[in-house]
Every structure is written in structure tokens, then in C-alpha cells.
Amino acid sequence: MNLFSSLDSFVFLVYFLVVAGYGLWVYRRKNVGRNPAAAGASASHDYFLAEGSLSWWAIGASLIASNISAEQFIGMSGSGYKIGMAIAVYELMSAATLVIVAIFFMPVYLKNKIYTMPQFLEQRYGKAVATTMAIFWLGLYVVVNLTSILYLGALAIGSIAGLGVLPCMLFLALFAAVITLGGMKVIGYTDVIQVTCLVIGGLVTTFIALELVARLGGGGGALHGATTLFHSARDHFQMVLPRDNPNYMDLPGLSTLIGGMWIVNLNYWGCNQYITQRALGADLPTARKGLLFAAFLKLLMPVIVVLPGIAAYALDKSGMLGDAMRAGGELNPDRAYPTLLALLPSGLKGVAFAALTAAVVASLAGKANSIATIFTLDIYKKHFKRDASEARMVWIGRLTVVVALVLAVGIAPLMGIDKKGGFQYIQEYTGFVSPGILAMFLLGFFWKKATGAAAMFATVGGLVFSIVLKFLPQLIDLGFLAPIGFAVKTGGTGAGGVYEIPFLDRMFIVFWVVVAGMVLISTLGARASATAGTTRALQVDRKLFHVDGAFALGSALVCVLVAAIYGMWW
Numbered sequence: 248m249n250l251f252s253s254l255d256s257f258v259f260l261v262y263f264l265v266v267a268g269y270g271l272w273v274y275r276r277k278n279v280g281r282n283p284a285a286a287g288a289s290a291s292h293d294y295f296l297a298e299g300s301l302s303w304w305a306i307g308a309s310l311i312a313s314n315i316s317a318e319q320f321i322g323m324s325g326s327g328y329k330i331g332m333a334i335a336v337y338e339l340m341s342a343a344t345l346v347i348v349a350i351f352f353m354p355v356y357l358k359n360k361i362y363t364m365p366q367f368l369e370q371r372y373g374k375a376v377a378t379t380m381a382i383f384w385l386g387l388y389v390v391v392n393l394t395s396i397l398y399l400g401a402l403a404i405g406s407i408a409g410l411g412v413l414p415c416m417l418f419l420a421l422f423a424a425v426i427t428l429g430g431m432k433v434i435g436y437t438d439v440i441q442v443t444c445l446v447i448g449g450l451v452t453t454f455i456a457l458e459l460v461a462r463l464g465g466g467g468g469a470l471h472g473a474t475t476l477f478h479s480a481r482d483h484f485q486m487v488l489p490r491d492n493p494n495y496m497d498l499p500g501l502s503t504l505i506g507g508m509w510i511v512n513l514n515y516w517g518c519n520q521y522i523t524q525r526a527l528g529a530d531l532p533t534a535r536k537g538l539l540f541a542a543f544l545k546l547l548m549p550v551i552v553v554l555p556g557i558a559a560y561a562l563d564k565s566g567m568l569g570d571a572m573r574a575g576g577e578l579n580p581d582r583a584y585p586t587l588l589a590l591l592p593s594g595l596k597g598v599a600f601a602a603l604t605a606a607v608v609a610s611l612a613g614k615a616n617s618i619a620t621i622f623t624l625d626i627y628k629k630h631f632k633r634d635a636s637e638a639r640m641v642w643i644g645r646l647t648v649v650v651a652l653v654l655a656v657g658i659a660p661l662m663g664i665d666k667k668g669g670f671q672y673i674q675e676y677t678g679f680v681s682p683g684i685l686a687m688f689l690l691g692f693f694w695k696k697a698t699g700a701a702a703m704f705a706t707v708g709g710l711v712f713s714i715v716l717k718f719l720p721q722l723i724d725l726g727f728l729a730p731i732g733f734a735v736k737t738g739g740t741g742a743g744g745v746y747e748i749p750f751l752d753r754m755f756i757v758f759w760v761v762v763a764g765m766v767l768i769s770t771l772g773a774r775a776s777a778t779a780g781t782t783r784a785l786q787v788d789r790k791l792f793h794v795d796g797a798f799a800l801g802s803a804l805v806c807v808l809v810a811a812i813y814g815m816w817w
Contacts, residue, residue, distance in 0.1 A: 258597030306537025327556025331483030448602020683709020
């Protein structure tokens with residue numbers, strides 16, 4: 248594999264210096280001329296939320312930079328190689344979901360002055376639910392998200408630059424820590440550079456990959472390569488997989504559009520501190536514009552992270568990639584993107600490498616800041632030192648960032664992330680808890696009778712039901728679910744095969760079971776709602792959901808584009 252040339256190293260160094268220098272400038276500019284006494288009153292909110300100082304374009308760019316990371320570049324490209332364009336449903340549905348979050352979720356958060364997700368749960372359901380979920384989120388963010396982002400990112404850049412995994416993890420963690428320690432404003436504005444590098448570098452990689460594919464059809468440019476790719480890998484352009492597709496367990500047909508995929512996205516974009524934090528410090532018009540801008544950027548992601556994987560599939564099928572897609576003789580789809588980067592010419596490889604690093608570092612910084620926010624505001628201040636000063640909380644937040652990243656570096660190699668497939672690893676483990684969390688939030692928003700006891704049921708019951716459905720096929724035959732599409736036979740066609748429930752369908756089933764359970768518990772225990780933990784219902788008025796004409800037009804355009812893509816490649 249070709250390693251970095253001097254030109255590639257120079258390009259990457261320029262990227263590093265620009266991001267670090269701009270971050271330092273933003274940090275110093277933020278503090279120059281501030282009155283310490285006046286600033287102290289909001290120091291923690293300024294550090295964790297950049298309260299009132301992020302513009303709509305910075306919010307939108309930061310959302311995408313934090314969302315797109317190694318699991319997309321490496322894992323989703325690998326899924327593009329294995330499954331095809333159908334995997335883009337995660338990106339396309341995200342665009343539509345961002346519109347829904349902007350219209351219905353964000354007004355409720357901002358009207359009720361919600362700054363963290365545990366704060367919402369405490370205000371709506373009580374301290375017990377809030378503390379339980381705060382601890383749970385901290386564990387999930389560190390053990391699943393932070394480790395997977397760090398390890399997959401290190402594997403990717405290490406394979407391209409010819410470095411070991413541990414040195415790459417240490418570099419990424421240090422780079423992310425420097426940005427995170429400056430606070431959300433530094434993260435938000437450096438993310439503008441990060442997402443610019445991400446988009447430009449990603450498009451360059453796609454362009455070169457399509458030019459390579461064009462050679463299979465006798466030469467020509469990227470446009471000819473796109474046409475050649477469509478014809479040579481026609482089976483990889485199915486947007487909704489039929490039941491006989493070998494990847495149906497990952498993307499179970501129409502369920503990806505009307506079932507579990509909505510739970511995945513509404514939970515991720517609407518109930519996730521890591522994501523919503525970018526907009527919680529802004530006013531509603533600014534927050535909505537930022538979310539809409541992120542929705543349009545999301546529509547670019549299939550071109551940047553899925554199409555290269557399909558191109559790698561076509562090139563590999565033609566024999567052009569040799570054994571590059573195989574490790575120890577065994578095919579590894581997650582090698583698709585690094586293999587393509589290795590084929591880039593000198594200079595452009597540095598650009599693409601900077602894009603990948605930008606995606607990883609931005610995600611690490613965003614996740615670490617969210618961990619620090621939840622721990623400081625919802626654990627430390629409420630349970631250890633209620634009278635903590637603003638300066639003390641900022642110091643605790645910074646210490647939490649360092650501890651979280653050190654833990655992630657230590658445990659990431661032990662998780663077996665590379666063996667599970669990066670993208671599937673994250674989706675599978677977060678899918679165990681997403682249904683319960685989303686049910687708890689939606690009923691908390693829009694049903695005043697939901698109680699703390701019902702919310703605690705959602706917290707624990709959602710996880711338990713997900714685990715039960717995961718392992719149920721080992722205990723009973725689920726073939727009776729096959730006619731309605733909720734079970735697929737795996738493990739062979741003979742007697743040894745079992746009927747399993749695709750994880751997206753499993754999430755869909757668990758969500759409605761949890762909703763039914765919450766309604767039942769809240770109804771039966773209405774008299775005990777005060778002791779169950781409900782403090783007060785949120786302020787929710789239909790007027791909150793009104794949008795201006797420009798936002799409505801932009802939202803309609805996003806939905807039309809998503810529908811057009813599915814209509815074209817159904």
C-alpha cells in the first residue's frame with residue numbers, strides 16, 4: 248500500500264495547523280475583553296453550550312461534523328460494498344428526521360430551557376429517572392460511541408499512513424482533547440473547517456473512484472464512471488431490499504422506511520445530548536435554520552460515504568484491486584474506503600486523509616463535550632457539590648473530557664469492534680435502548696399523564712424486551728412471524744436454520760410494547776404520579792410548532808429530494 252508522500256504530509260500539516268490555529272483564535276477572541284464577574288454567571292453554559300454565540304451555519308456544520316465519523320467513512324462505505332445504496336437510508340432518513348426535530352422537538356426544549364437530556368427527564372419525570380439515564384448515557388457514550396469512533400478512526404488513518412493503531416489513537420485523542428477543552432464555541436466554529444474538509448475530501452475521493460470505474464467501460468470521466476458503475480453493479484442500487492436479498496436482516500425491506508428506521512433517527516437526532524447540544528444554546532429561528540442546513544448536508548452523504556463503497560465493489564469484481572480487500576484471505580468490506588484512499592495520487596491523498604481525520608476528530612470532540620456536560624451538570628453539581636462555582640464546573644468538565652478519552656484509549660482495543668463491522672457494531676448496541684428512550688421522550692412531550700414510574704419502565708423494560716427478542720429465536724420457533732415480515736430464516740436452509748427478527752423490526756416491536764406499557768402504568772397509577780416523580784408537565788403549545796415560509800419551503804424541498812431518490816431507484 249502506498250504510504251504518504253512529502254506532499255501528502257504537507258497538505259495534512261496545513262489542515263492541522265489551520266484547525267488548531269483557528270480554534271485558538273476563537274478561544275482567545277471569546278475571552279478578550281470579557282468582564283470576569285459578568286462572565287462568571289454563565290461560564291458553564293458558555294463552555295458547554297456556547298450559549299447564544301453559534302450562528303445557524305455553525306450549528307448545521309457542527310451537527311454533520313459530529314455525526315459523520317469513521318463509522319460512516321469506513322463502516323458505511325463497507326456496507327456500500329456489501330449491501331449497496333440501500334444503506335444510504337440512514338443518511339436520507341436523517342435528513343427528513345432533522346426537519347421533524349426542528350419543527351416539533353426543538354421548540355419544546357428551548358421553551359422549557361432544557362440544556363441537557365437528563366435535565367429534561369428530571370423536570371418531567373423526577374430525579375430517579377434522570378440520574379439513572381445520566382449514568383446510562385455516560386456508559387453508552389464512553390463504552391460504545393467514543394471507543395468505536397476512536398478505534399475505527401485509528402485503524403483507518405493507520406492503514407493509510409502506515410502507522411500503528413495505538414499511536415493513531417493517542418494522536419486523535421490528543422487532537423480532540425485540545426479542541427474540546429476550548430468549549431462548545433471552539434468546537435462549533437472549528438467544525439465549520441472540519442465539515443468543509445470532510446465534504447471536499449470526500450467528494451474528491453468519490454470523483455477519483457468513479458474515474459477508476461470509468462476505465463472498466465473503456466475510459467472517460469467521472470460522469471461516465473457513474474454510468475458504468477450503475478450498469479456493472481446494478482444489484483447494488485436497490486433502495487428497498489426484497490426478502491430474498493442476503494442482507495435483508497440488516498435492512499428489512501419496507502420496514503426501513505415505515506418502521507424501525509424512524510426510531511433510530513428520532514432517538515439519535517431528537518433525544519441525544521451529543522446532537523441536540525449544538526442547538527440548545529441558540530434561539531429557535533437560529534436552531535431551526537441550523538437543523539435545516541444540516542438536513543441539506545445530509546443529502547450529500549450517500550455520495551461521499553456510500554458511493555465509494557459501491558465503486559470499490561465494482562473495481563474488486565473486475566480484479567483491479569487485487570487482494571487489497573482481503574485480510575488473511577478473508578474478504579473485509581470495511582477495507583473499501585482505505586483501499587480507495589491508497590489509490591489516490593500524491594497530494595489528493597493528503598486531502599482525503601485530512602477529511603477522514605476531520606470527521607473522526609470532530610466526532611470525538613463533540614462526544615467528549617457531551618460526556619462532560621452530562622457528568623458536570625447532571626451528576627457532579629446535583630449529587631456531589633450543589634454550590635459548585637461556575638469556574639469549578641468548567642474545570643470539572645475539562646477533567647471529565649481527559650478522563651473519558653483516556654478510558655476510551657484503554658478499552659477500545661478490547662471491544663472487538665473491528666471484528667463486528669464498525670457501522671453495525673454501533674447500530675446493534677444503541678438499538679437495544681433506542682426504543683425505550685424515544686417512547687419516554689415522546690410521551691413526556693405530548694402526553695401530560697405520563698408518570699415517572701412509566702418512564703422507569705421504559706428505561707429498564709425497553710432494554711429487557713430488546714434482549715429477550717434478540718435471544719428468543721434460540722428458545723422458540725418464530726416461523727409464525729415470517730408471513731407478516733417480522734422474521735427471516737438464517738443459519739442455512741435446512742433444519743439447522745432459525746427464524747430471527749431483524750434488529751430494525753425488533754426496535755419497532757419493542758417501541759410499541761414500551762408505549763403500551765407506559766400508557767398502562769400511567770393510567771393505573773395516576774393517583775401515585777406525584778410520588779412516582781412527575782414534577783410538572785412541560786409547556787407545550789401548538790403555536791410553538793409554527794414555522795416561517797422560508798423554513799417551510801426548505802423543509803418541503805428536503806422531503807421532495809428524498810422521495811425523488813427513492814422513486815428513481817426503488
